[in-house]
Amino acid sequence: MTGLNVAATNDPDPVTYEAGWDSTAGVQAVLLNAIVYAWWLFIGGTFEILFGGMYLGSTQQAQIHVSSPWASLFYVVVGVVMVILGFGILRLERWVYWAAWPFTLAYTAVSIIEIVRWVQGTPIVAETVFFAGLNLLFALYNVYLLTQADTRKSLRFGIFKGSPMSPGMAVCGIALAVPSLAVTLFVNHIDKSLSNPTLLVVYLLGSVLVIVMAFTSLRLRSWVWWGDLAWAVVLTGLSLYVIAHQLDHVIRGTSVDVQGLIFGAVNLVFLLIAVYILFLAEVREAFLGTHRKQVLFSPRTLIGGLSLAVLALAIYLLQGDLGAPAISYTVFGMVMGTIVGLLPGADPANRISGYFAGLLLAFASYVARGGLLPYTKASSGFVVLLMLVVVTVITAVVRSRAWFVLLLLGVGTMYGLVELQFQAAPSAYLASAGLAFVGILLGFGVGFTVSSLLELELVPYKSNPALASQTTAGSNSTAHEPAHGDSRGKEEAR
Numbered sequence: 001m002t003g004l005n006v007a008a009t010n011d012p013d014p015v016t017y018e019a020g021w022d023s024t025a026g027v028q029a030v031l032l033n034a035i036v037y038a039w040w041l042f043i044g045g046t047f048e049i050l051f052g053g054m055y056l057g058s059t060q061q062a063q064i065h066v067s068s069p070w071a072s073l074f075y076v077v078v079g080v081v082m083v084i085l086g087f088g089i090l091r092l093e094r095w096v097y098w099a100a101w102p103f104t105l106a107y108t109a110v111s112i113i114e115i116v117r118w119v120q121g122t123p124i125v126a127e128t129v130f131f132a133g134l135n136l137l138f139a140l141y142n143v144y145l146l147t148q149a150d151t152r153k154s155l156r157f158g159i160f161k162g163s164p165m166s167p168g169m170a171v172c173g174i175a176l177a178v179p180s181l182a183v184t185l186f187v188n189h190i191d192k193s194l195s196n197p198t199l200l201v202v203y204l205l206g207s208v209l210v211i212v213m214a215f216t217s218l219r220l221r222s223w224v225w226w227g228d229l230a231w232a233v234v235l236t237g238l239s240l241y242v243i244a245h246q247l248d249h250v251i252r253g254t255s256v257d258v259q260g261l262i263f264g265a266v267n268l269v270f271l272l273i274a275v276y277i278l279f280l281a282e283v284r285e286a287f288l289g290t291h292r293k294q295v296l297f298s299p300r301t302l303i304g305g306l307s308l309a310v311l312a313l314a315i316y317l318l319q320g321d322l323g324a325p326a327i328s329y330t331v332f333g334m335v336m337g338t339i340v341g342l343l344p345g346a347d348p349a350n351r352i353s354g355y356f357a358g359l360l361l362a363f364a365s366y367v368a369r370g371g372l373l374p375y376t377k378a379s380s381g382f383v384v385l386l387m388l389v390v391v392t393v394i395t396a397v398v399r400s401r402a403w404f405v406l407l408l409l410g411v412g413t414m415y416g417l418v419e420l421q422f423q424a425a426p427s428a429y430l431a432s433a434g435l436a437f438v439g440i441l442l443g444f445g446v447g448f449t450v451s452s453l454l455e456l457e458l459v460p461y462k463s464n465p466a467l468a469s470q471t472t473a474g475s476n477s478t479a480h481e482p483a484h485g486d487s488r489g490k491e492e493a494r
Contacts, residue, residue: 033145035169040141091162092163094158167220167283168219171225174274175228179209221287222288232271246260308338315446326439329417329436335447336443337448340444346406362387369429417436
């Protein structure tokens with residue numbers, strides 16, 4: 001039997017969210033909700049871990065009713081439990097149903113307590129209140145899923161006899177959670193400095209690596225499997241270091257970091273589960289199978305990216321001749337030129353025309369705000385409203401959603417670069433908007449040329465017809481409507 005394919009593209013190397021479940025595993029609506037729930041658990045659990053370590057463990061500690069080390073540990077444990085529940089959901093294991101109920105109750109209680117204390121005037125920072133609100137929303141979704149009639153019926157497998165699952169989603173969950181635990185442990189219990197520029201660069205670049213690994217895991221790339229294993233080794237070393245260090249304090253009778261001991265133990269338990277998932281036969285076959293031919297990178301994309309990097313360097317070297325503002329406008333224009341060149345659904349002439357029409361509309365709005373009308377909030381709001389109405393009318397006349405995107409990109413580029421300077425000196429509208437326009441023109445030409453010469457173009461998304469027929473319950477209109485892009489016809493696309 002084929003698995004439930006939640007999404008697919010016509011990319012030659014597609015990203016798919018294949019659940020891996022047999023078509024008889026349960027009611028389709030319940031299984032689709034379960035996939036959403038699994039993603040929420042993986043992503044939400046990662047944010048819980050990072051919130052506990054990178055925020056509560058930092059100098060910007062929230063003033064809550066328990067000490068920050070215990071609060072930080074609580075959020076980390078909650079995040080770990082969420083990711084483990086996500087693994088259980090993917091395997092449709094029975095224990096998830098029973099574990100989710102007490103987890104939801106505890107989650108709800110803690111969130112409500114924090115919100116109530118904030119309402120009563122307890123000095124709790126806004127970020128903590130916002131996070132508590134998100135947690136409460138997640139708890140409500142838990143209740144919604146668990147109370148569906150067929151949820152318990154679908155979660156019917158034993159703990160070590162789970163259903164076939166999605167290797168990509170499972171490895172994605174590991175790619176998100178394990179590095180987050182490693183960074184949180186390091187920040188909380190090894191080196192609490194978040195202001196060190198070197199460490200900050202490492203954290204930021206590490207975050208980029210984690211995001212790339214999480215996305216690429218859905219392509220079933222073998223290097224991500226090995227990367228997850230390497231992160232597991234790093235987390236094991238850090239956890240053992242913290243545990244050994246604190247046990248040494250116990251022997252000497254000095255102060256012991258109890259939270260660090262617990263954190264390290266929790267990490268080791270989670271690592272056992274993560275490594276077990278990685279070495280499941282279906283996961284190893286999906287990522288390391290000899291039948292899979294994998295290309296490490298796209299040559300065109302690599303050449304295009306390196307070309308843009310060299311051109312950006314050349315532009316920055318001209319800063320003494322052009323001035324800092326012009327350089328920033330040019331680099332931004334180069335990026336936007338590349339993006340416009342990548343957009344599907346329109347030929348080069350339409351792409352350029354739509355984008356520059358948006359730029360000119362934004363330029364005209366600044367002329368109206370700074371030269372024709374008195375500068376007030378009401379007049380500025382009216383001009384912006386009128387500009388967006390004109391964008392909508394042009395799109396309706398041209399009958400192209402590609403033009404709608406391009407017009408908005410042009411308007412957004414100009415406003416993003418000029419608005420702050422315009423508000424500081426409305427009378428200098430012509431100088432600020434004109435300089436931005438010229439800088440964008442220069443950079444746009446460079447970026448658009450690179451993407452066009454290398455024939456780089458995004459592949460439009462196409463929904464899975466089989467899934468559409470399953471989820472629309474006989475609704476012909478939804479099943480046959482294109483997902484997005486300009487696929488309604490050649491005349492609308494162009």
